Amino acid sequence: METRSATSHRGLLPWQGLLLAASLLTFWNPPTTAQMTIDSVPSDAAEGGDVLLLVRNLSANSIAYSWFKGETVTSNNQIAAYLVADGTTTQGPAYSHRETIYPNGSLLFRNVILGDTGVYTLQVTQPNFLTEIASGQFRVHPALPKPSITISDSNPVEGKDSVVLICEPETQNTTYQWWINGQRLQDGNRLNLSDDGRSLTLFNVTRNDTGPYECETWNLVSGNRSDPVTLNISYGPDAPSITPTDSYFYPGTNLNLSCHATSNPPAQYSWFFNGNHLQSTQELYLPSIAANHSGSYTCSVHNPTTGLNRTTTKNITVIEPVSPPSIQATNTTVAEEDSVVLTCLTGDTGVSIRWVRDDQPLRLTDRMTLSPNSSVLTIDPVRREDAGEYQCEVFNPVSSRRSSIIRLEVKYPVREDSDLSGGAIAGIVVAVVAGVALIGALAYFLFFRKIGRASDQHDLTEHKPSVSSHSK
The missing domain is CATH 2.60.40.10 (Immunoglobulins)
Structure with missing residues (x-):
């Protein structure tokens, strides 16, 4: 007896067979090749550049390719179709004369524009007229101009x-x-x-x-x-400076003062003497100045754009050079432990005085004192090391002069050693003389003894050959 399932299979109706076939197709998938994909190279393109829609895993049995702009496949948005058999291309309504289809199915866009941004669809036709569809997309960005x-x-x-x-x-x-x-x-x-x-x-x-x-x-x-740009910023003027820095000048010299202030735009300059306007220049030149040119010189600077003003004042003194001073001493030859007073005499006013010994600045000791204006030097008491050549020097900001030289001599007694009497000293002298004589005599004896030995040796050498001949 047959089973129920076998009986049912044998009596299967036609529509039931179709249903079974559909079920088998549904649950059984035959081996497939890799799915076709499209890559955009590049995916983001600059306006005016090129983009390639590269097809990957294209079936080798394909007979035709068709590219469409957008995600739908309609005749209205077809770009072009390519027939593999003869390599011919048929242009579609969406063709812009910038597209090229290659035998491998890829699509090249040249000189892309912003409107090319979007999705593109490829339809591949197989020999059995089945089709396969894949899509790719790219974006076109504007090429930035130079800012x-x-x-x-x-x-x-x-x-x-x-x-x-x-x-x-x-x-x-x-x-x-x-x-x-x-x-x-x-x-x-x-x-x-x-x-x-x-x-x-x-x-x-x-x-x-x-x-x-x-x-x-x-x-x-x-x-x-972009190209670099700079700002023209107005500033200043800052506080001006005056050169040279000297403030004291000889009479008869030329006074040339220069004023400078940091400012943009450049500052306007004016000079004032004791509050009175002199001239509107950056440099001030006064030839052969005299004592009446002493005073305050002010440089005033102004920036018309910022509206700011700054000033700097410099005091100038025109002063005569000093005359040579003279020097006096209470005594130029003094005994040790005495005192001496040296005085510097000058007819100039407003000068300073310094002292010199042996052409070097004098170094004061605790035995030396100076008067308030340094014109009088007192040494009390005097020591033998105070002897030497003394000068005084007067100076002001523009000159200096020295006096003639005074030589200070210091006398001091010769000290005798109290532990030795005159006789002892004489005995020491005699002993020294005798010792020297003894050493001389000994040297003389040794010298002639050496000469005598040398002479005997010479005689012996001369007689030695004759003796040898006689013996033979």
């Missing part, structure tokens, strides 16, 4: 004005970056960047904000940097 910088105020004033710098042109999907002196700028206490980074605001500019400034733009496919 430039506009400035809200081309001549700001230091500490007063604010400046806004804008990077042009404005483009979408663009990142903006600012640089100063090659360093990247970020928000700070005195500067602010807009949300998109396109504008830079400098508050209360200073001379250090001069620049140069550069703005940089970039997106996924390109980047560019």
